[in-house]
Amino acid sequence: MTEFEEPTQEEIEQLYSRLAKDAKQGGYYLNPDVDFVKGLVKGLIVNERRYGYQACPCRLAGEDKAQDLDIICPCNYRDADINDFGACYCALYVSRAVLRGEKELGSIPERRPPLEEREILKANKQASGAESGILKQKLSVPVWRCVVCGYLCGRDDPPEVCPICKAGKDRFERFI
Ligand code: SF4
Numbered sequence: 001m002t003e004f005e006e007p008t009q010e011e012i013e014q015l016y017s018r019l020a021k022d023a024k025q026g027g028y029y030l031n032p033d034v035d036f037v038k039g040l041v042k043g044l045i046v047n048e049r050r051y052g053y054q055a056c057p058c059r060l061a062g063e064d065k066a067q068d069l070d071i072i073c074p075c076n077y078r079d080a081d082i083n084d085f086g087a088c089y090c091a092l093y094v095s096r097a098v099l100r101g102e103k104e105l106g107s108i109p110e111r112r113p114p115l116e117e118r119e120i121l122k123a124n125k126q127a128s129g130a131e132s133g134i135l136k137q138k139l140s141v142p143v144w145r146c147v148v149c150g151y152l153c154g155r156d157d158p159p160e161v162c163p164i165c166k167a168g169k170d171r172f173e174r175f176i
Pocket residue numbers: 040055056057058071072073074075076077078088089090091092093
């Protein structure tokens with residue numbers, strides 16, 4: 001017996017369709033191996049039940065959303081991995097070259113830094129944010145950056161959902 005209810009086929013199909021639609025709209029490509037992708041989609045649903053958020057199905061989540069924000073799918077490392085290796089770490093998303101069969105997929109190294117390093121990076125970012133205080137004062141509205149895809153927008157608050165990669169509001173950071 002599993003601790004959490006197994007995702008139904010209908011749930012898997014629904015999330016798969018949504019991811020496929022979002023990918024198309026945002027200029028991303030799902031891995032063409034549909035069964036493989038649906039296996040990952042199932043993992044996302046299981047993680048949502050387990051942790052309350054869709055943690056990456058290929059990584060060990062820490063059950064702390066604040067510390068796992070970077071690996072909520074789509075993770076912060078997706079675009080760089082697609083660019084450098086032709087796929088995200090799980091190979092849920094692939095590059096156009098991989099999709100077209102022009103590039104073969106190899107292994108994808110883990111880009112996520114260890115927790116200690118992530119904490120240092122976070123502290124450094126906060127420090128550099130404080131330094132840009134003068135520029136902040138000159139702008140009439142704050143500029144927000146999506147940490148997943150780099151989308152920038154100037155408005156009082158970040159959008160609920162990134163219009164490009166569909167990451168949630170909590171994946172935006174104050175850019176300026
Ligand atoms: S985008 Fe990131 S979080 Fe989502 S499946 Fe790929 S590696 Fe995992």
